[in-house]
Amino acid sequence: MLFRSHWKSRYKRVFEGAVARVLLWLCVALLACGSSALGETINVIQKDGEFDVSYNDTATSENQTIYAFNHTVSRTKTEGVRVSVDVLAQNLKSPILFVIRQKQAVLSFQVPLILRGLYQRKYPYNHLGRTLCQPPTRAASETQYFFVDVSTLSSQGTNYQLRVSRVESFTLQTDTTFSFTASPSQPQYFKYVFPEGVDTVIVKVRSDMTFPCSVMSIQDIQCPVYDLDNNVAFIGMYQTMTKKGAITVQRKDFPTNSFYVVVVVKTEDEACGGPLRFYPLRPDELIDAGNRSKTLNVVVSPAIKSEVYVMGMLFCLGMFLSFYLLTLLVACVEKKRAKRRELFQNIDDTSPAETDSLLGKKGDVKIAASPNEYGSLESTISSEAITDSAPSVDSATSAENYMERSGWKNVGRSRQESLSSIEEDDYDTLDDINSDKNIVRTKKYLCVSDLSRKDKRVLSKKYQIYFWNIATIAVFYALPVVQLVITYQTVVNVTGNQDICYYNFMCAHPLGALSAFNNILSNLGYVMLGLLFLLIVLKRDIVHNRALACNEVNAMQCGIPKHFGLFYAMGTALMMEGLLSACYHVCPNYTNFQFDTSFMYMIAGLCMLKLYQKRHPDINASAYTAYACLAAVIFFSVLGVVFGRGNTVFWIIFSVIHILATLLLSTQLYYMGRWRLDSGVLRRMVYIVYTDCIRQCTGPMYIDRMVLLVMGNIVNWSLAAYGLIERPNDFASYLLAIAICNLLLYFAFYIIMKLRSGERIQCLAMVCILFTAVVWGFALYFFFQGLSTWQKTPAESREHNRDCILLSFFDDHDIWHFLSSIAMFGSFLVLLTMDDDLDSVQRDKIYVF
Numbered sequence: 001m002l003f004r005s006h007w008k009s010r011y012k013r014v015f016e017g018a019v020a021r022v023l024l025w026l027c028v029a030l031l032a033c034g035s036s037a038l039g040e041t042i043n044v045i046q047k048d049g050e051f052d053v054s055y056n057d058t059a060t061s062e063n064q065t066i067y068a069f070n071h072t073v074s075r076t077k078t079e080g081v082r083v084s085v086d087v088l089a090q091n092l093k094s095p096i097l098f099v100i101r102q103k104q105a106v107l108s109f110q111v112p113l114i115l116r117g118l119y120q121r122k123y124p125y126n127h128l129g130r131t132l133c134q135p136p137t138r139a140a141s142e143t144q145y146f147f148v149d150v151s152t153l154s155s156q157g158t159n160y161q162l163r164v165s166r167v168e169s170f171t172l173q174t175d176t177t178f179s180f181t182a183s184p185s186q187p188q189y190f191k192y193v194f195p196e197g198v199d200t201v202i203v204k205v206r207s208d209m210t211f212p213c214s215v216m217s218i219q220d221i222q223c224p225v226y227d228l229d230n231n232v233a234f235i236g237m238y239q240t241m242t243k244k245g246a247i248t249v250q251r252k253d254f255p256t257n258s259f260y261v262v263v264v265v266k267t268e269d270e271a272c273g274g275p276l277r278f279y280p281l282r283p284d285e286l287i288d289a290g291n292r293s294k295t296l297n298v299v300v301s302p303a304i305k306s307e308v309y310v311m312g313m314l315f316c317l318g319m320f321l322s323f324y325l326l327t328l329l330v331a332c333v334e335k336k337r338a339k340r341r342e343l344f345q346n347i348d349d350t351s352p353a354e355t356d357s358l359l360g361k362k363g364d365v366k367i368a369a370s371p372n373e374y375g376s377l378e379s380t381i382s383s384e385a386i387t388d389s390a391p392s393v394d395s396a397t398s399a400e401n402y403m404e405r406s407g408w409k410n411v412g413r414s415r416q417e418s419l420s421s422i423e424e425d426d427y428d429t430l431d432d433i434n435s436d437k438n439i440v441r442t443k444k445y446l447c448v449s450d451l452s453r454k455d456k457r458v459l460s461k462k463y464q465i466y467f468w469n470i471a472t473i474a475v476f477y478a479l480p481v482v483q484l485v486i487t488y489q490t491v492v493n494v495t496g497n498q499d500i501c502y503y504n505f506m507c508a509h510p511l512g513a514l515s516a517f518n519n520i521l522s523n524l525g526y527v528m529l530g531l532l533f534l535l536i537v538l539k540r541d542i543v544h545n546r547a548l549a550c551n552e553v554n555a556m557q558c559g560i561p562k563h564f565g566l567f568y569a570m571g572t573a574l575m576m577e578g579l580l581s582a583c584y585h586v587c588p589n590y591t592n593f594q595f596d597t598s599f600m601y602m603i604a605g606l607c608m609l610k611l612y613q614k615r616h617p618d619i620n621a622s623a624y625t626a627y628a629c630l631a632a633v634i635f636f637s638v639l640g641v642v643f644g645r646g647n648t649v650f651w652i653i654f655s656v657i658h659i660l661a662t663l664l665l666s667t668q669l670y671y672m673g674r675w676r677l678d679s680g681v682l683r684r685m686v687y688i689v690y691t692d693c694i695r696q697c698t699g700p701m702y703i704d705r706m707v708l709l710v711m712g713n714i715v716n717w718s719l720a721a722y723g724l725i726e727r728p729n730d731f732a733s734y735l736l737a738i739a740i741c742n743l744l745l746y747f748a749f750y751i752i753m754k755l756r757s758g759e760r761i762q763c764l765a766m767v768c769i770l771f772t773a774v775v776w777g778f779a780l781y782f783f784f785q786g787l788s789t790w791q792k793t794p795a796e797s798r799e800h801n802r803d804c805i806l807l808s809f810f811d812d813h814d815i816w817h818f819l820s821s822i823a824m825f826g827s828f829l830v831l832l833t834m835d836d837d838l839d840s841v842q843r844d845k846i847y848v849f
Contacts, residue, residue, distance in 0.1 A: 049148065052165050058157040059096050059150050067148040069164055073137050078191055080170030081132040083148065086161040087111045090126070094154035102146045104135040105223035111160065113185050114286075115229055117268040118276065123289040125185035131167065133223035134191070136256070172261065172300050174198070179297040182214065182265050184289065187227040189219075189262040192300050194251050200303035203261055204506070205245040205296055212292040213272035213795060216245045217262040218496075220254055225262065232264045239498035239505075240795040242272050246505035247498060248303055248515075265294050272795035304509060304808055309517075312809035316521055319818065320528040323825070327532060330764075331539075446848035451618045451672075452561040463565030463613075465623040470569045470602065473627065474576045481583050481595050488587035489513055499794035501587040504787040507804040507811040518804075519585040522814035525821030526578025533828050534571035537564050540832070559839040560846065561617045566610045570828055573602045578821065590641060590790040597732045598634050603824065604739035605630050610831055611750055615848045619672060633735065640731030651727050655720040658738075662716040666709040670702065704849050708749045715741055729791040753849040754834075765833040772826030779819035785812040 042064055049055070049067035057065055071081065085098060095110040112124040132146065152158060169178055172192045182188045194201070205216045219225060219236035226234045236259075237247055251257060267289060270276050492500050493513060503516045511517035541564045547555035577599040584596035605626065613620040621629075636654060643650050700706040719738050728734050754761070761769070788797045804811050810818075838846055 049164060053163070055162040056159065057150070057162070058159050059152045059154075060157045061094075061153050061155050064149065064151040067150070067162065067164075068145065069148070070143055070145045071166070073134070073142050073144050074140065078134055078171050080134065080167030080190075081146075082129060082165050082167050083132065084129045084163045084165070084186075085111055085127070087126045088159050088161070092154065092158060094152055096150065096152045096154075096158055096160055099149040099151075100130075100132065100146060101149070102132065102135065102223075103144055105133045107132065107224065115184055115267045118270060121268070122284070122286050123184070123267050124286045125183075125289070127185060129186035131170075131187075131189055131225070131227070133225050134170075135223060136221065172298065174201075175299065175301050177297050177299045179295065180263075181293055181295050182263050183293045184212075184229055184265045184267050186293075187232075187262065187264045189225055189227055189260045190298070191221070191258060191260055193258040194254075195302075198302045199251045200248060200510075201300050202246055202248045202303050202506075203298065203300050205241060205261075205263060205298045207241075207243055207294060207296040209294050210242045210799075211269050211272065211274050212294055213240060213242060213266045213269040213274060214245075214294055214296070215240050215264045215266060216247065217260075217264070218247050218249055219260045219262055221256045221258050221260060225260060227262050227264055229264055229266050232262060233497070235496070236262075237496040237498055239798070240266075240271050240793070241798055242795045244506070244798045244801055245795075246508075246798070246801065248505075248508060248510055250510065261298060261300070263296060263298070265292055267292075271793065273793040308807065308809050309509070309511065312518060312807055313521060315807060316524050316818075320525050320821075323529060323822075324532055327536065447844045448560065448615055448617075448846040448848060449843040451616050451848060452843060454618050456561070456563075459561075459617055460563055460565070462622065463563040463620075464568075466565045466606070466626070467568035467572065469623045469627055470572050470576075474572065477598070478576065478579060478583075481580060481592075485583045485586040485592065485595075488589075488592070489515065492587060500589065502589055502788045502790045502794060502797050504801045504811050504813065505798060506801040507787075507809075509809060514586065516585060518809050518811070518814055519588075519817075520582045522810060522817035523578045523582040523585070523821075525818055526581065526824070527575045529821050529825035530571050530574030530576075530578065533574065533825060534568060536829075537567040537571060537832070540564070554840055558842055560614050560835045561843070563613070563617065566606060566613060567828075567832065570603065570606045570610065570831075573599050573606060574821075574824055574828070577603065577824075581817070588788070588790065593732050593790065594634070594638060594641065597637065597736055600736055601633050601637070601739055602630055604736070604743050605633075607827070607831060608743050608746055611746055614750075614835060615846075616672075633739075637732050637735050640735065644727070644731040645729055646727060648727070651724050655724045658720045658723075659717060662713055666713060670705050670709055704753060708746070711749075712742065712745055715745060730789075750849070751834075753847075757847045757849070759835075759846075760837050761834060762837050765830060765836065768826055768829045768833060772823055772830060775819055775823040775826060779816055779823050782812045782816040782819065785816075787811060787813050 043062060045063055045065045047055075047065065047067050049069040051069070051071070055067070059065065069081075071079070073079070083098075083100060087096060092112060095112055097110050098108065100107040107130060109128060109130065111128055112126045113128055115123050115125065117123060135144075137144075148162065148164070150160070150162070170191055172178060172190050174195055178190070180188050192201070192203070203216070203218065207214070215229070215232050215238055217226070217232050217236050217238035226232050226236075232238055237249075239245055239247060249259060266272075268274070268276065488500065490513070492498070492515065498505070501515065503519070507518065508516040509518045514520060544555060544562065544564075580595045580599055584592055588596075609621060609626055636657075639650065640654070644654075716738070719741065723734060751761075785802075786800050787802055788800055790797065802811065806815060
């Protein structure tokens, strides 16, 4: 039996060799017949080729050389075959054509090879190296034949060198780094087979050289392999790279459980941010590309398993649920302290005889406070009083005259009257009321009672519009955003172009159709903490309304007048920031960066409005005015992203508008809105300068306000000058920096003036301030790590990519999402609690600044 099987295998090899020779002579005969039909005589030279042998021959139009090679292909081992060609002559008028015929594929190329760049630049290459496509085999071992045909139409003899060699390291091994060299005319590709139990791998290609620019591609095992600069983007996934490149590959996308890793060096560096070569003087002029060889190394590593996905999701969910538990714990402690405080307050208010009757023999307390008393105390501790129309005690006489002049006593509205019937215009447009405004608001020292004279129901309705408007904006803004980013992700998945989206490819974990699920999941904190803030505000709102229903003095006449509409709007904006940031990270690039920043502008604007509303409830901007201004900011953001790069005219116009807006807002804040922008404004300005600076030198009447506005103008003028001089490419971030600088300046001024006025900051608010400041510091550290940037080309952006640093799932930018969401939540709590110390202080003793 052994002799019989040996005889069969030997007979089979002999038979296959005879068939190959017959096919070769048939091809020769057909070529000879074709040439004789054309009246030409072509000598066909047939040679048996051997691997790793250099053949130095001459090609002319009178002869054609055919090299026959054979090699054994095994099903368990893939061996690559590489063909190298070198033509020594320069400036050939007719190129040499090489045709490589295989069992299931044909590869042809000419030498010199002409590769085209931008503007039809032509780059000739005389030295070529191509790896042959390896068709799969079903047999355990099979001998395959291929032929190399060499021909030319040049009558002059052209010397060439041909060498066919085996690629020993054609199949990449898991976690094993392999180094190689590639050039535009000598691309390289290798095969990788998924091991058992591995469903996802990440292919990383690195180089110490920035240029020349190169392309890495992942292609299915099929012939032909697209491995030239002009066709590498035809199939599979691909991305440009300079020093780093990484693509995550999933087994489900490749039916054969294997794929090719293709690396191509481009003819020009413009796609990677490099300089362009000079434009040729003549259209057909050939440009010497020079040495564009690049040394690279590739490694294929298993990606994270499903357990890491689960761990990452549980970590993210658990971290933010802990804030819910902490809030519940603080609420329980506060409620317990409130009951204890109420208990001792009731004991102090009773007579000694009543006290003895309330206490048992052992001193046990037997007082049962009523629900109304509990609610009253809760509202005193944990809520902020809403503005009432009742004036302070010290100004009772003037308030009585004010009510008589305006006919307020004849109105007689009840508290249960529908809010829809209450309008500011019913009583706020009379000339005598305006005259009274000028008297009150232009006093040198203002108290909160002077700027909280409007009916609380009217202001409550006015500030609730903030919430309803931002909810409407969120719906109409988010729906097309979601639709657009889904389209982006679909385009990336269909075309395979990894340059569309600026991911951190070293730590981009796919899930379903999403390419970077971890960057989307990390935005969950904004949504969960925004919802938690809304619940906290709702609780305070309910408790405060109970206090108002009980006509408690502290809720009616004490503390900062509170209206919760802006707080609701801030919580909604934080949730929308999380949703839109997640949408942006579906496919981050410069065209949709606006999604990530639009509600950041709104959050900064709403926080400044809330700070101003605390001491100026009657004169704060309406929701329509505020959102119109924010819409203008977003409009300029879009213009800056589209037209701002290097556009001097745009930066001049924007800087002028920025400075003018700063001056107008400064005037509005300084005079508390009691000025008019009309044709006589210049005359009045000249008159003020003459009387206060020339005729007699007097200081400003409102020194504190002047200090704030002078500092604000210095900051904003400096930012405008910086933008005009430097013209940063990231206009959206520049605009956001302006908003954040103004917010921080106003917040610092508010804290300083609060302490300067003798007020104090309670323990809870101080803890929130310190905690928020520390978290913001760490968050900004991770933000400035810069794992990617769409200000550069995709290849340059990938130079900043880094591996995951938390649970092998989250990168630096994910940690920025975690910390910034916590910091924003803490900032909102600071605004909510920083004036709780004034809940029992009369409003005519709370200063305005």
